[in-house]
Amino acid sequence: MALRHAVLAALLDEELSGYQLAKAFDMGVANFWHALPQQLYAELAKLEKEGLVAGREVVQDTRPNKRLFRVTGDGLAELERFAALAAKPSFIRDDLLVKVQAADHLDAAELIARLTERAEFSEAKAAQFEALLKGMRGERPEGEFLRYGERIGPYLTCRRGRDFERANHDWCREVIAVLRARSA
Amino acid sequence: MALRHAVLAALLDEELSGYQLAKAFDMGVANFWHALPQQLYAELAKLEKEGLVAGREVVQDTRPNKRLFRVTGDGLAELERFAALAAKPSFIRDDLLVKVQAADHLDAAELIARLTERAEFSEAKAAQFEALLKGMRGERPEGEFLRYGERIGPYLTCRRGRDFERANHDWCREVIAVLRARSA
DNA sequence: AGCGACTACTCATATTCATGACTAGTCACT
DNA sequence: AGTGACTAGTCATGAATATGAGTAGTCGCT
Numbered sequence: 333m334a335l336r337h338a339v340l341a342a343l344l345d346e347e348l349s350g351y352q353l354a355k356a357f358d359m360g361v362a363n364f365w366h367a368l369p370q371q372l373y374a375e376l377a378k379l380e381k382e383g384l385v386a387g388r389e390v391v392q393d394t395r396p397n398k399r400l401f402r403v404t405g406d407g408l409a410e411l412e413r414f415a416a417l418a419a420k421p422s423f424i425r426d427d428l429l430v431k432v433q434a435a436d437h438l439d440a441a442e443l444i445a446r447l448t449e450r451a452e453f454s455e456a457k458a459a460q461f462e463a464l465l466k467g468m469r470g471e472r473p474e475g476e477f478l479r480y481g482e483r484i485g486p487y488l489t490c491r492r493g494r495d496f497e498r499a500n501h502d503w504c505r506e507v508i509a510v511l512r513a514r515s516a
Numbered sequence: 517m518a519l520r521h522a523v524l525a526a527l528l529d530e531e532l533s534g535y536q537l538a539k540a541f542d543m544g545v546a547n548f549w550h551a552l553p554q555q556l557y558a559e560l561a562k563l564e565k566e567g568l569v570a571g572r573e574v575v576q577d578t579r580p581n582k583r584l585f586r587v588t589g590d591g592l593a594e595l596e597r598f599a600a601l602a603a604k605p606s607f608i609r610d611d612l613l614v615k616v617q618a619a620d621h622l623d624a625a626e627l628i629a630r631l632t633e634r635a636e637f638s639e640a641k642a643a644q645f646e647a648l649l650k651g652m653r654g655e656r657p658e659g660e661f662l663r664y665g666e667r668i669g670p671y672l673t674c675r676r677g678r679d680f681e682r683a684n685h686d687w688c689r690e691v692i693a694v695l696r697a698r699s700a
Numbered sequence: 701a702g703c704g705a706c707t708a709c710t711c712a713t714a715t716t717c718a719t720g721a722c723t724a725g726t727c728a729c730t
Numbered sequence: 731a732g733t734g735a736c737t738a739g740t741c742a743t744g745a746a747t748a749t750g751a752g753t754a755g756t757c758g759c760t
Contacts, residue, residue, distance in 0.1 A: 422684075
């Protein structure tokens with residue numbers, strides 16, 4: 333029941349079309365949630381029907397027309413209601429951890445290959461997040477931006493995303509080192 | 517399609533009943549996956565039907581009888597097949613991040629309350645993981661255990677869980693500090 | 701004697717999430 | 731003139747996950 337709130341949160345700062353939203357929620361830039369386009373279009377339709385977002389048609393001559401959505405007063409109220417609820421704990425749920433859990437019974441070389449792939453992926457994503465962060469804070473030092481900047485919510489979640497990917501990367505490297513040492 | 521593999525991985529080192537498995541997968545000790553009892557019983561039934569795990573009845577006089585499950589040869593082969601596949605990237609998906617994303621539009625005091633709850637929860641869970649780790653490595657220094665210990669898979673995933681919770685804790689504390697500084 | 705907590709498990713249902721396929725026009729490149 | 735990539739979406743269906751409630755006996759406590 334939280335995809336709807338993720339959508340509302342994403343639309344707070346800018347008017348977006350379903351397509352643009354889908355790109356933001358795609359694995360590239362999803363710092364706080366992840367969803368496929370179909371889910372987003374469906375959720376936007378529901379949110380509009382309930383009056384939590386309002387869409388307006390934008391006619392484009394060269395490309396297909398699009399509908400831009402913004403959060404309504406009711407939508408913001410819904411977000412406030414949601415924020416007052418106790419957040420349910422979040423769990424890691426990761427294929428790769430399952431594989432490492434079984435490490436003692438599996439082929440080390442195969443595992444190292446998976447870990448290497450993931451380490452590279454995580455490093456790339458951390459760099460992406462870092463670039464986003466830099467774009468948000470501009471020339472200001474981070475402390476100043478966090479103290480006086482206008483919009484810090486997206487910055488803070490993006491930082492969590494970056495640190496998560498860094499931690500993934502470091503963990504992968506270390507597991508690789510351990511497996512290598514043992515098979516030597 | 518990975519709950520089945522998580523179950524197989526969990527049963528590799530010890531024979532467990534559905535109930536014991538459920539406890540391990542419950543929020544207490546779920547270092548690499550999370551699931552509710554009902555899902556586990558259902559999954560165990562399917563795995564047994566497919567011959568990937570084998571159950572045996574254990575008659576108990578004072579408590580209800582139970583069925584202990586172990587992984588079969590086919591089960592291990594299935595895990596090996598799974599380990600050879602590219603692991604899909606994992607995403608954070610967290611209510612609390614959604615709330616912080618909307619921080620600039622919401623009541624700071626309310627948010628700080630949620631963040632404080634989570635910081636405490638994460639700290640407690642990190643401590644739980646730490647205790648588990650200590651139990652696994654015993655008196656040995658960590659480096660030695662990782663180099664020569666018999667079963668390191670569970671240790672490595674548990675470490676990832678501990679570090680994840682520590683990172684959650686630190687992030688919560690910092691977001692709280694930022695929100696406090698701004699509302700002052 | 702009654703209450704709540706723990707072991708051990710089952711059934712039914714709802715919600716959420718992921719998958720693949722499809723339309724349809726524009727643009728850049730070769 | 732054809733290929734592939736990008737914008738902007740829609741439809742249908744299945745798999746995974748979560749929810750709530752229920753059974754049934756044991757144990758310790760007050």
